[in-house]
Amino acid sequence: MMQQSAYDRFRNTFESAHGKQQPSPFSRLLSGQTNLQTINNSLLFWQDHADSHKPLLDNIKQWMVNEVDPERIENEAQVPASYLQGLRTSGCLSAKIPQQYGGLGVSQITFSKLLERIGSYSEVLALIVSVQQLGVAQGLLSAQKLESESSRAQGERQRQKYLKQLAQNSIGAFCLTTPETGSDPSRLQTIARLSQDQHSFELSGNNQLGGKLYATLGTIANLYIMLAVVLYHHENIDDIEPRQRITAFIVDKACAGISIQALDFCGWHGLPNAAITLNKVVISQENQLGEIGDGLKIAFMNLGSGRINIASISLGMMKQLSRISRWWGVERIQGGKPIGEHELNTQQLLKMNASVYATESFLQFVSALADQPDTDIRLEAAILKLFSSHALVDVADETLQLRGGRGYESYASQRRRGDHAVPVERLFRSARMMKIGEGGSNILQLYIMRCLLNDFLNKYRTLQQGKNRRWRQYLALLPSAIRFIGDYLSPYANTQLITAKQLRRHSQYIIKTTRAYKKLIMIQFAGEYFCYLTQLATHYMQGQSTKAIRKPDQSFEQRQVFLGLCSQIAMYLSIMSVTCLRAQNKAEPKAMELADEFCIQAREKIELFFIQIKNHSRQREAMVKIRGMDTLNHQYADALEQNILAFELRGIKPNKD
Numbered sequence: 163m164m165q166q167s168a169y170d171r172f173r174n175t176f177e178s179a180h181g182k183q184q185p186s187p188f189s190r191l192l193s194g195q196t197n198l199q200t201i202n203n204s205l206l207f208w209q210d211h212a213d214s215h216k217p218l219l220d221n222i223k224q225w226m227v228n229e230v231d232p233e234r235i236e237n238e239a240q241v242p243a244s245y246l247q248g249l250r251t252s253g254c255l256s257a258k259i260p261q262q263y264g265g266l267g268v269s270q271i272t273f274s275k276l277l278e279r280i281g282s283y284s285e286v287l288a289l290i291v292s293v294q295q296l297g298v299a300q301g302l303l304s305a306q307k308l309e310s311e312s313s314r315a316q317g318e319r320q321r322q323k324y325l326k327q328l329a330q331n332s333i334g335a336f337c338l339t340t341p342e343t344g345s346d347p348s349r350l351q352t353i354a355r356l357s358q359d360q361h362s363f364e365l366s367g368n369n370q371l372g373g374k375l376y377a378t379l380g381t382i383a384n385l386y387i388m389l390a391v392v393l394y395h396h397e398n399i400d401d402i403e404p405r406q407r408i409t410a411f412i413v414d415k416a417c418a419g420i421s422i423q424a425l426d427f428c429g430w431h432g433l434p435n436a437a438i439t440l441n442k443v444v445i446s447q448e449n450q451l452g453e454i455g456d457g458l459k460i461a462f463m464n465l466g467s468g469r470i471n472i473a474s475i476s477l478g479m480m481k482q483l484s485r486i487s488r489w490w491g492v493e494r495i496q497g498g499k500p501i502g503e504h505e506l507n508t509q510q511l512l513k514m515n516a517s518v519y520a521t522e523s524f525l526q527f528v529s530a531l532a533d534q535p536d537t538d539i540r541l542e543a544a545i546l547k548l549f550s551s552h553a554l555v556d557v558a559d560e561t562l563q564l565r566g567g568r569g570y571e572s573y574a575s576q577r578r579r580g581d582h583a584v585p586v587e588r589l590f591r592s593a594r595m596m597k598i599g600e601g602g603s604n605i606l607q608l609y610i611m612r613c614l615l616n617d618f619l620n621k622y623r624t625l626q627q628g629k630n631r632r633w634r635q636y637l638a639l640l641p642s643a644i645r646f647i648g649d650y651l652s653p654y655a656n657t658q659l660i661t662a663k664q665l666r667r668h669s670q671y672i673i674k675t676t677r678a679y680k681k682l683i684m685i686q687f688a689g690e691y692f693c694y695l696t697q698l699a700t701h702y703m704q705g706q707s708t709k710a711i712r713k714p715d716q717s718f719e720q721r722q723v724f725l726g727l728c729s730q731i732a733m734y735l736s737i738m739s740v741t742c743l744r745a746q747n748k749a750e751p752k753a754m755e756l757a758d759e760f761c762i763q764a765r766e767k768i769e770l771f772f773i774q775i776k777n778h779s780r781q782r783e784a785m786v787k788i789r790g791m792d793t794l795n796h797q798y799a800d801a802l803e804q805n806i807l808a809f810e811l812r813g814i815k816p817n818k819d
C-alpha cells in the first residue's frame with residue numbers, strides 16, 4: 163500500500179470534512195466576494211432572536227445565584243449531584259436537542275447566550291452543558307446530514323432511542339482523542355474489528371495505544387460516541403489507511419470491557435473527565451453511526467459547534483474578569499491614586515474592553531450564521547475560537563496582574579484571611595485550556611489558512627492534475643492569477659455599509675489592507691512556483707529525477723510561520739468588519755467607541771504581522787529550520803541547561819554535570 167506523507171494525511175483529513183454547504187462570508191476573502199450585507203444580516207438576525215427562550219435564561223440565572231457555589235466544585239473537585247440535577251431540571255442538559263426528541267430545541271443563538279451566562283459564574287458547569295450537547299446529541303444530528311436512503315431508517319432508530327434518553331436522564335461524552343492522536347486524528351489506533359457475521363464490532367484500545375483520553379463527562383456519562391478504525395477479519399491496521407475507516411459508534415457504558423479512570427487538570431477542578439480503556443468491548447452493528455469511514459466527518463462537523471461553545475464560555479469568563487479589573491482599578495489605591503488611573507493599567511483596561519466587545523460581536527455573527535441551515539461555518543468558528551481563547555488568556559493574565567498578590571492567591575485563602583475574595587486565580591488556570599481543546603491554536607491558524615486558500619489551491623491542483631502537456635502545466639496557474647487580479651480590485655462588496663463617521667477610516671483601512679494582504683499571499687505563492695520551476699530546470703539539466711521536488715502548493719502549505727501570521731491578519735480584518743457593523747447598528751456612542759478602540763488595537767497588530775512576515779525572509783526561514791533542528795538534536799543543551807536537577811524525561815540523556 164502506498165504510504166501517505168504527513169502533509170497529505172493532514173490535507174485529506176481536512177478535505178474529508180468539507181460538505182456541500184453554502185460558502186460562508188469570510189471564506190470568500192481571497193476571491194474578493196466577502197459581502198458585508200450578508201454579515202450585517204447575521205448580526206440583525208441575532209438582534210431579532212436574542213430574546214427567544216428568555217424564561218430559560220432567567221431561570222438559570224436565578225438557580226445559579228441561589229443554589230450554586232462554584233468554589234464548592236473547586237474545593238471538592240467534583241460537581242455535586244444536586245448541581246447536575248439542577249442543570250437537568252432547568253432544561254440545560256437537553257437545550258439543543260430538537261423538540262421532537264424531547265429537548266427544548268433552542269437555537270445556537272440561545273445556546274451561546276446560555277453558555278456565556280453559566281460560564282461567567284461556573285466554567286465547569288458551562289462546559290458540562292456544552293459537552294452534553296456535543297458529546298452524543300450533536301454526533302447523532304451531524305450523522306443525519308450524511309445519511310443515505312439505505313441508512314436513514316437505522317439513523318432514525320438511533321435518534322429516537324438515544325436523543326430521547328439524553329433529553330430525559332442520560333449523559334453523553336465524545337471520545338476521539340487517544341494517547342497517539344490529538345490534533346491529527348487521521349492516525350487513530352482504536353480498533354473496531356467487525357465480526358465474521360458482520361453483526362457486531364469488538365472495540366479495543368488501552369492506555370498506550372487506542373484507548374480514549376481526556377473524554378469530558380467520561381466519568382459520569384452512560385453513553386459515548388467513540389471513534390474507531392474498522393478492521394475486517396484478519397486485517398491488520400498497518401495494512402490500511404486508517405483515516406478512510408474511522409467510524410463513529412454509540413457505546414453504552416454498561417458494555418463489558420470498559421474501564422474508566424478519572425483525570426484532573428491544572429484548572430477546571432471538578433470537571434468530570436476520563437481516560438477510557440476498551441478491552442474487547444462488543445457492540446452491535448445497530449450502534450454504528452453513519453457509514454464506515456464517516457467518523458472524521460462527524461467529528462469535524464461537531465467541531466464547528468464546539469468552537470462556538472468554547473467562545474461563548476470564554477466570553478462569559480472574560481466579562482467577569484474585566485468587571486473585576488474595573489472594580490479593582492478603582493478600589494485599590496497605590497502611588498496616591500487608584501491603580502486603574504496609572505496609564506499602564508488604564509491602557510490594559512481599554513484593551514480588555516476592546517477584546518470583550520469584539521469577541522461578543524464575532525460570537526453574535528457566528529452564532530447567527532450557525533442558525534442558517536446548510537452554511538459552512540468552519541472558517542468563522544475557527545477564527546472565533548482562536549481569537550476568543552487568546553483574548554480570554556490575555557484578559558485573565560492582565561486581571562491577575564492588576565490584582566497583584568491577591569490575583570495569585572486562591573479564593574479560599576483570601577476568604578480565610580477575611581479579605582473580599584475573588585476567584586481570579588481559578589479563572590486564570592481554567593482560561594489556559596481554551597487554547598488547547600477543540601483545536602489547538604497552531605492547528606487553528608493552519609486550518610484558517612486552509613479554509614481561505616481552499617478554493618484557490620483546489621483549482622490549482624485540478625489544473626495540475628489535468629492531462630496537460632508539461633509546458634501547459636507550468637502555465638496552469640495563469641487563469642487563477644488573472645482571476646485574482648480581477649478580484650484583487652474588489653476585496654469587499656458593500657463596503658459603503660460602514661458609514662458611521664467614527665468608523666469610516668477603519669472601513670477604508672480594511673479595504674486597503676485586504677488588497678495588500680491578497681497581494682502578499684499571491685506574490686509569495688508566485689515565489690514558491692518560481693522556486694519550483696527553477697528546481698525542475700536544474701534537476702532536468704543535471705539529468706536527475708524530479709520526483710522528490712516538492713510541488714509549490716505543498717511547500718506553500720508547510721510554511722507555518724508565514725501562514726500563522728497570515729491567518730492572524732485575516733482574523734483581525736474579519737473581526738474588525740463585524741465589530742464595526744455591530745457598533746453601527748447599535749448606534750450608541752459608547753458602542754462606537756469600543757469598536758473604534760478595538761480597531762485601533764487590531765491595526766497595530768496587523769501592522770506588526772506585516773513587519774514580521776517581511777522579516778521572516780527565506781533566509782531567516784532556513785536559519786530557523788537549521789537552528790530548530792539543532793535544538794531538537796540537543797545541540798544547545800550543554801550551553802543552556804547547566805546546574806539544574808533535571809526531571810527524568812523518557813529518551814533524553816541526563817545532563818553531564
Ligand SMILES: Cc1cc2nc3c(=O)[nH]c(=O)nc-3n(C[C@H](O)[C@H](O)[C@H](O)COP(=O)(O)OP(=O)(O)OC[C@H]3O[C@@H](n4cnc5c(N)ncnc54)[C@H](O)[C@@H]3O)c2cc1C
Binds near residue numbers: 336346599603
Ligand atoms: C480539559 C480537556 C478536555 C478535553 N475534552 C475532550 C473530549 O471531550 N473529547 C476528546 O476527544 N478530546 C478531548 N480533549 C482533548 C483535546 O481535544 C486535545 O488535547 C487536543 O486536540 C490536542 O491534542 P493533544 O493533547 O494530543 O496535543 P497534540 O496534538 O500532541 O499537540 C501538541 C501541540 O502541538 C501542536 N501541533 C500539533 N500538530 C501540529 C502541526 N501539524 N503543526 C503545528 N503545530 C502542531 C498543537 O497545537 C499543540 O500545541 C480534551 C482536552 C482537555 C485538556
